[in-house]
Amino acid sequence: MGAIDGVNVKGCVELGFEEEPEILAIEEAVRVLLQGVCDDSNREGVRRTPLRVAKALWEGTRGYKQKVKDIVSGALFPEAGLENRAGHAGGTGGLVVVRDLDLFSRCESCLLPFQIKCHVGYVPSGHRVVGLSKLSRVAEVFAKRLQDPQRLANEICEALQHGFGPTGVAVVLQCSHINFPSSESALSDPNHKGWVKMLAKSGTGVFHDGMTDVWTDFLSLLRFRGINVEDAHSSGSDNKSWCPSHACSKTGVPDSAMLRSVASILCSLGEDVPLRKELQETPARFVKWLMSFKDSRLDLKLNGFVQNKRDFRCNDEHLRCEPNLSFWSQCEHHLLPFHGVVHVGYYSSDELNPVQRSVLQSIVHFYGFKLQVQERLTRQIAETVSTFLGEDVMIVVEASHTCMISRGIGKCGSSTATVAVLGRFSMDASARGKFLEIIPDSGAGEG
Amino acid sequence: MGAIDGVNVKGCVELGFEEEPEILAIEEAVRVLLQGVCDDSNREGVRRTPLRVAKALWEGTRGYKQKVKDIVSGALFPEAGLENRAGHAGGTGGLVVVRDLDLFSRCESCLLPFQIKCHVGYVPSGHRVVGLSKLSRVAEVFAKRLQDPQRLANEICEALQHGFGPTGVAVVLQCSHINFPSSESALSDPNHKGWVKMLAKSGTGVFHDGMTDVWTDFLSLLRFRGINVEDAHSSGSDNKSWCPSHACSKTGVPDSAMLRSVASILCSLGEDVPLRKELQETPARFVKWLMSFKDSRLDLKLNGFVQNKRDFRCNDEHLRCEPNLSFWSQCEHHLLPFHGVVHVGYYSSDELNPVQRSVLQSIVHFYGFKLQVQERLTRQIAETVSTFLGEDVMIVVEASHTCMISRGIGKCGSSTATVAVLGRFSMDASARGKFLEIIPDSGAGEG
Numbered sequence: 065m066g067a068i069d070g071v072n073v074k075g076c077v078e079l080g081f082e083e084e085p086e087i088l089a090i091e092e093a094v095r096v097l098l099q100g101v102c103d104d105s106n107r108e109g110v111r112r113t114p115l116r117v118a119k120a121l122w123e124g125t126r127g128y129k130q131k132v133k134d135i136v137s138g139a140l141f142p143e144a145g146l147e148n149r150a151g152h153a154g155g156t157g158g159l160v161v162v163r164d165l166d167l168f169s170r171c172e173s174c175l176l177p178f179q180i181k182c183h184v185g186y187v188p189s190g191h192r193v194v195g196l197s198k199l200s201r202v203a204e205v206f207a208k209r210l211q212d213p214q215r216l217a218n219e220i221c222e223a224l225q226h227g228f229g230p231t232g233v234a235v236v237l238q239c240s241h242i243n244f245p246s247s248e249s250a251l252s253d254p255n256h257k258g259w260v261k262m263l264a265k266s267g268t269g270v271f272h273d274g275m276t277d278v279w280t281d282f283l284s285l286l287r288f289r290g291i292n293v294e295d296a297h298s299s300g301s302d303n304k305s306w307c308p309s310h311a312c313s314k315t316g317v318p319d320s321a322m323l324r325s326v327a328s329i330l331c332s333l334g335e336d337v338p339l340r341k342e343l344q345e346t347p348a349r350f351v352k353w354l355m356s357f358k359d360s361r362l363d364l365k366l367n368g369f370v371q372n373k374r375d376f377r378c379n380d381e382h383l384r385c386e387p388n389l390s391f392w393s394q395c396e397h398h399l400l401p402f403h404g405v406v407h408v409g410y411y412s413s414d415e416l417n418p419v420q421r422s423v424l425q426s427i428v429h430f431y432g433f434k435l436q437v438q439e440r441l442t443r444q445i446a447e448t449v450s451t452f453l454g455e456d457v458m459i460v461v462e463a464s465h466t467c468m469i470s471r472g473i474g475k476c477g478s479s480t481a482t483v484a485v486l487g488r489f490s491m492d493a494s495a496r497g498k499f500l501e502i503i504p505d506s507g508a509g510e511g
Numbered sequence: 512m513g514a515i516d517g518v519n520v521k522g523c524v525e526l527g528f529e530e531e532p533e534i535l536a537i538e539e540a541v542r543v544l545l546q547g548v549c550d551d552s553n554r555e556g557v558r559r560t561p562l563r564v565a566k567a568l569w570e571g572t573r574g575y576k577q578k579v580k581d582i583v584s585g586a587l588f589p590e591a592g593l594e595n596r597a598g599h600a601g602g603t604g605g606l607v608v609v610r611d612l613d614l615f616s617r618c619e620s621c622l623l624p625f626q627i628k629c630h631v632g633y634v635p636s637g638h639r640v641v642g643l644s645k646l647s648r649v650a651e652v653f654a655k656r657l658q659d660p661q662r663l664a665n666e667i668c669e670a671l672q673h674g675f676g677p678t679g680v681a682v683v684l685q686c687s688h689i690n691f692p693s694s695e696s697a698l699s700d701p702n703h704k705g706w707v708k709m710l711a712k713s714g715t716g717v718f719h720d721g722m723t724d725v726w727t728d729f730l731s732l733l734r735f736r737g738i739n740v741e742d743a744h745s746s747g748s749d750n751k752s753w754c755p756s757h758a759c760s761k762t763g764v765p766d767s768a769m770l771r772s773v774a775s776i777l778c779s780l781g782e783d784v785p786l787r788k789e790l791q792e793t794p795a796r797f798v799k800w801l802m803s804f805k806d807s808r809l810d811l812k813l814n815g816f817v818q819n820k821r822d823f824r825c826n827d828e829h830l831r832c833e834p835n836l837s838f839w840s841q842c843e844h845h846l847l848p849f850h851g852v853v854h855v856g857y858y859s860s861d862e863l864n865p866v867q868r869s870v871l872q873s874i875v876h877f878y879g880f881k882l883q884v885q886e887r888l889t890r891q892i893a894e895t896v897s898t899f900l901g902e903d904v905m906i907v908v909e910a911s912h913t914c915m916i917s918r919g920i921g922k923c924g925s926s927t928a929t930v931a932v933l934g935r936f937s938m939d940a941s942a943r944g945k946f947l948e949i950i951p952d953s954g955a956g957e958g
Contacts, residue, residue: 108588108589109588109589109590112585138559141555141556141844141884142555142556143556143884143886143887144887144890145890146890146893146894146931146933149897149902149933149934150902150933150934150937150938151893151931151932151933151934151936151937152930152931152932152937153889153890153893153894153906153930153931153932153933154886154887154889154890154931155886158886158889158890158929158930158931159928159929159930160885160886160927160928160929160930161927161928161929161930162925162926162927163925163926163927163928164924164925164926165925166924166925188886193884193886195844196885196912196927200925277940277943280940280943280944281930281940281943281944281947284943284944284947284948285907285928285930285947287947288909288928288947288950289926397588397642437588437590437640438607438643439590439601439602439605439607439635439640440590440591440601442600442601442605443591443592443593443600443601443605446593446598446600447593447600450596455596455597459600460732462735465643477611477613478609478610478611478612478613478647479609479610479611479736480607480608480609480610480643481606481607481608481610481732481735482605482606482607482608483599483600483605483606483607483608483728483732484593484598484599484600484601484605485598485599485600486593486596486597486598486600487596487597487598489598490597490598490599491597493724493727493728496724496727496728496731497727497728497731500728500731500732500734500735501731503735
């Protein structure tokens with residue numbers, strides 16, 4: 065973790081780190097992007113965003129600079145097999161499976177991070193086993209690059225096969241890619257699925273053919289941990305990318321300075337953009353995603369709500385809850401997604417009707433589709449909601465932040481809740497308690 | 512992660528790292544310990560163990576060299592609160608809660624790692640919020656020291672309070688400490704609980720008093736994630752350590768050279784052993800734990816089983832399963848615990864009776880209580896079990912390795928399965944499949 069901060073193993077700051085030419089080049093490119101999406105790129109919240117983004121990108125693709133040989137060398141241990149009897153065990157044929165390695169990678173199609181549960185199996189040979197942690201470290205080398213699930217599985221598999229020469233290696237990856245709706249479809253499709261899932265398998269040696277008995281053994285051992293490979297959507301031979309940005313319409317001509325900036329970032333990270341066809345459209349897709357959070361883009365839409373606000377005002381005394389309004393946003397500190405749900409507490413004589421609920425959802429999306437921090441999002445929703453649901457309003461926002469997991473922090477399961485309390489909710493702890501009690505299970509943060 | 516390997520942010524190996532005087536001193540001390548516990552400390556599997564242990568200890572206590580000020584500075588962002596209305600939101604009073612931060616620490620009483628789910632809440636003031644990841648980074652500074660749960664909670668809390676001056680900070684830690692049985696009690700108490708759990712709470716500012724409304728709000732937001740603080744065993748005022756090693760009998764006089772080595776390690780890491788009373792008995796406890804895995808210690812016990820082996824042999828054709836025999840072991844590469852369950856498949860006319868099952872469990876403990884690697888453990892159990900359950904034996908060992916989670920690898924949920932197949936299990940894939948199918952859910956790796 066020290067590496068990201070420029071803090072070395074002794075806890076000292078590596079002073080030169082932020083002045084590395086590659087970091088400076090990426091930082092400059094991110095500054096161009098930020099100017100395109102943000103009305104005031106000098107305000108304090110985003111002033112150092114280019115440096116933060118540059119460090120996160122650099123750290124998240126450090127695999128380009130790592131060599132498998134350096135990791136595996138010295139990590140092979142002599143280990144006896146069976147002697148004088150039929151069978152397989154230990155250093156001659158005893159299947160080894162490591163399950164549920166949490167990895168993060170960056171999608172080569174859109175540059176957003178994706179989550180991976182990685183499972184590795186291998187069959188030792190020549191009376192040698194490899195240190196278990198090396199399977200994880202080698203997988204990490206290839207995850208920390210711009211990737212596609214199948215290519216990642218193949219690269220991990222081949223690197224382990226060539227790295228220490230076992231009888232065979234099998235890799236199964238369960239990948240989840242965030243599936244951002246556009247600001248329009250977020251509202252029109254309330255059942256929008258927030259994740260695209262994909263399964264990738266790869267095998268070398270005795271695992272080369274996917275139908276062998278040893279694959280069956282491996283998959284049975286995954287099933288012990290609830291990993292059911294047969295049920296999952298698997299990558300076919302159709303060669304179509306899994307990235308949801310491929311399905312987006314190509315409307316609008318992105319700013320060419322922004323496109324050039326993304327292309328230059330890819331080169332700084334170590335990719336050969338002109339030669340890799342998978343990367344040709346990546347700058348356009350990333351800029352399109354980024355621009356969907358542009359400050360001014362949605363202003364007109366809110367005007368519609370504000371005009372109607374008086375129609376919805378109620379003054380009755382019943383505590384009500386509108387839970388689980390989904391939101392999508394972008395962390396202004398790291399230009400990374402965060403998303404989750406908003407719970408609204410208020411007082412009214414009746415439950416909201418569907419039209420009123422959709423107005424709430426629109427307010428949530430309006431403040432979501434911006435460069436944001438969760439604390440501000442929470443306050444802004446509270447202020448606007450109170451203009452038409454009354455002065456007594458409580459807002460709880462629950463989110464999982466990609467910036468907490470895809471950077472060096474590595475806190476996979478963490479989630480953040482923020483609260484705003486207006487009117488009587490700020491004075492009356494029992495009202496807060498009652499509201500928090502009646503919110504149904506949100507499932508926020510589920511990958 | 513780079514830091515542990517001596518790999519810096521550019522992916523280059525920091526060449527001087529392994530020659531640092533502190534690392535060399537710890538390495539030398541670990542060499543003394545290894546000689547005490549291992550008959551041949553020059554064999555290839557353990558030859559570089561002193562260096563690996565030194566690096567892991569150094570990395571696992573890097574918090575001694577880190578300053579909270581360096582982390583928090585530059586991470587405070589201006590954030591508006593509510594204007595002209597009653598309530599709390601954003602930078603003036605909007606409660607922020609980050610849940611489920613996975614941390615690892617080292618127990619000050621016994622030096623073994625313990626797991627932590629950390630939950631932090633704070634109330635911003637002065638129109639300022641802190642970058643969310645800093646809550647995690649600050650917690651990490653204190654987790655990476657020799658700790659006790661309550662002290663850890665207090666230190667995180669106070670560091671955040673002083674670091675950026677909010678209205679108040681609350682910290683809740685759910686801690687799990689591995690509870691190693693002695694080799695004797697492992698056999699006599701089949702219901703031995705593998706974990707000691709403890710809850711620690713700390714609060715500053717508005718959270719100083721544990722019964723305030725804001726604590727109620729915070730705990731309600733934890734309950735959303737299934738964290739039920741009221742139910743958990745909480746640290747009382749009785750000042751008794753939670754570490755299970757305190758309950759162990761103090762039999763035997765540990766080797767004084769080994770004791771001196773552990774004390775010197777503590778000093779190298781940055782602790783003041785003579786001054787900190789909690790550390791007075793730590794060397795004795797650690798040496799006692801280490802020595803329970805001494806190669807030769809249990810030899811006599813197995814002789815008993817081997818003499819009886821012919822009584823148990825069967826040649827019937829029914830596939831049987833003896834699942835979930837627990838084991839406890841020590842990774843010889845890192846001198847860290849690994850533990851889990853062993854499943855035994857065999858052919859017999861009858862199920863084993865309780866005595867026979869206890870013999871299996873004894874064999875598992877015999878090979879567990881050694882410096883081990885999981886692949887060897889699996890093979891050794893297979894070989895010995897086959898001498899009295901027949902030539903057709905299949906062994907599956909499922910384990911979670913502390914060395915995969917407490918070092919820089921950081922793979923919290925990962926688990927490892929290893930397989931040995933003898934006789935017909937090695938030829939007959941359907942026999943293997945049937946055995947793997949009938950093994951009931953093991954719950955291995957549960958923290």
